[in-house]
Amino acid sequence: MIIREEIIAGIERRNGSQPEFVQAVGEVVDSLGGLLAKRPEYADGALLERMVEPERQIMFRVAWVDDAGQVQVNRGYRIEFNSALGPYKGGLRFHPSVNLSVVKFLGFEQIFKNALTGQMIGGGKGGSDFDPHGKSDAEVMRFCQAFMTELHRHIGALTDVPAGDIGVGGREIGYLYGQYKRIVNRFEAGVLTGKGLDWGGSLARTEATGYGLVMFAREMLAAKGDSLDGKKVAISGSGNVAIYAAQKAQALGATVVTVSDSAGAVYDPAGIDVELLKQVKEVERGRVLDYAQRLGGSAQYLEGARPWGAADVDVALPCATQNELDEADMATLIQGGVKLVAEGANMPLTNEAIDAAKAAGVLYAPGKAANAGGVATSALEMAQNAGFAKWSFEEVEGKLDQIMRDIHSASLEAADAVGAPGDYQVGANVAGFIKVADAMLAQGVM
Numbered sequence: 439m440i441i442r443e444e445i446i447a448g449i450e451r452r453n454g455s456q457p458e459f460v461q462a463v464g465e466v467v468d469s470l471g472g473l474l475a476k477r478p479e480y481a482d483g484a485l486l487e488r489m490v491e492p493e494r495q496i497m498f499r500v501a502w503v504d505d506a507g508q509v510q511v512n513r514g515y516r517i518e519f520n521s522a523l524g525p526y527k528g529g530l531r532f533h534p535s536v537n538l539s540v541v542k543f544l545g546f547e548q549i550f551k552n553a554l555t556g557q558m559i560g561g562g563k564g565g566s567d568f569d570p571h572g573k574s575d576a577e578v579m580r581f582c583q584a585f586m587t588e589l590h591r592h593i594g595a596l597t598d599v600p601a602g603d604i605g606v607g608g609r610e611i612g613y614l615y616g617q618y619k620r621i622v623n624r625f626e627a628g629v630l631t632g633k634g635l636d637w638g639g640s641l642a643r644t645e646a647t648g649y650g651l652v653m654f655a656r657e658m659l660a661a662k663g664d665s666l667d668g669k670k671v672a673i674s675g676s677g678n679v680a681i682y683a684a685q686k687a688q689a690l691g692a693t694v695v696t697v698s699d700s701a702g703a704v705y706d707p708a709g710i711d712v713e714l715l716k717q718v719k720e721v722e723r724g725r726v727l728d729y730a731q732r733l734g735g736s737a738q739y740l741e742g743a744r745p746w747g748a749a750d751v752d753v754a755l756p757c758a759t760q761n762e763l764d765e766a767d768m769a770t771l772i773q774g775g776v777k778l779v780a781e782g783a784n785m786p787l788t789n790e791a792i793d794a795a796k797a798a799g800v801l802y803a804p805g806k807a808a809n810a811g812g813v814a815t816s817a818l819e820m821a822q823n824a825g826f827a828k829w830s831f832e833e834v835e836g837k838l839d840q841i842m843r844d845i846h847s848a849s850l851e852a853a854d855a856v857g858a859p860g861d862y863q864v865g866a867n868v869a870g871f872i873k874v875a876d877a878m879l880a881q882g883v884m
């Protein structure tokens with residue numbers, strides 16, 4: 439039987455040090471023990487070795503001219519990881535921390551996340567070490583145009599369909615789509631998702647990751663006869679996922695007492711004012727400090743702090759970035775009586791934090807399951823584009839809700855089947871893995 443050490447040694451031999459990627463692979467492989475014991479065919483045919491080797495890795499120079507007339511050079515990435523279930527699908531991240539290890543971990547997780555949605559999407563991810571913060575709109579546009587000038591030859595509605603992630607929102611998708619359209623001279627709406635509503639975008643795509651996360655948490659609590667009504671919720675981050683998670687959680691009767699960014703956290707026992715947060719973050723491109731100063735009242739700004747120690751909360755939704763919540767943070771949350779932690783970001787908990795949560799009996803949902811609503815709704819956008827259709831907000835949100843319920847029940851059923859009842863981490867990994875593995879076995883060695 440293939441063991442974790444062999445897989446990891448193989449990755450390190452081929453790639454050198456890629457800590458985030460190794461972490462993400464280790465997390466999945468560790469979950470598969472029960473399944474591989476029951477179904478040894480999944481350990482044969484170098485299936486796992488093939489899964490951890492991307493089908494294609496693209497790296498390219500992105501040169502662009504800043505407002506001062508200086509030439510800037512960044513690196514672009516697109517990892518086309520696995521196409522067993524559909525065209526490569528996954529976001530683009532523009533952030534200084536982006537490197538090959540980060541893009542590969544994100545692409546690897548995306549394979550199983552996308553499988554869990556039950557839709558026809560393979561796994562991929564891309565991005566650049568470009569930092570949109572502090573850049574003018576014109577600089578962001580020139581960067582996006584330069585990035586797409588190379589990327590366009592690798593993507594397509596039936597080949598590879600990028601979308602947003604950290605640092606890539608509606609503005610960036612607009613510039614990227616415009617450049618793609620100009621180069622290929624065709625209005626191929628299905629080549630990107632997260633588009634504007636008048637040019638092929640889907641209603642509810644903007645809200646989908648945050649809404650889906652809260653729908654998943656709602657299902658987890660419902661399975662225990664509980665609900666979000668009256669719960670105190672800590673959210674980290676203040677981007678797209680955090681904003682719409684806060685909105686949905688408060689719509690379901692919870693009070694969201696924190697949001698944060700890399701400079702600090704806001705604590706407000708009265709609950710986050712989502713409309714003001716949207717205005718400050720999305721329109722003015724400001725910080726949570728600006729939000730707290732503008733709101734005044736009971737909102738407290740905690741310079742340099744993370745949100746986990748700000749209050750005793752029932753629910754924690756990390757929605758910022760990878761490895762943002764470690765074992766010490768988890769100890770703080772457990773001490774405060776946290777009942778549920780669900781990942782809105784990709785891999786926000788360290789493996790030690792996950793183990794600590796599970797050991798303390800805290801309900802824990804991995805991002806692959808809990809934040810899959812974003813990419814699932816991207817697939818709904820692709821379906822609308824393929825049919826030149828436009829569905830109502832209610833229709834898309836209704837489908838999203840059903841997808842999140844289905845991922846929840848599939849995760850619990852898979853966990854039961856491999857002897858890990860109630861373990862969402864094992865269940866999500868097993869359920870996603872089986873879909874990808876069966877398709878790869880059916881499609882032959884490649």
Ligand code: GLU
Pocket residue numbers: 527528529530599600601602603604631784809810812813814816
């Ligand atoms: N970046 C999001 C994720 O991590 C969405 C990807 C997409 O819509 O393709 O799943």
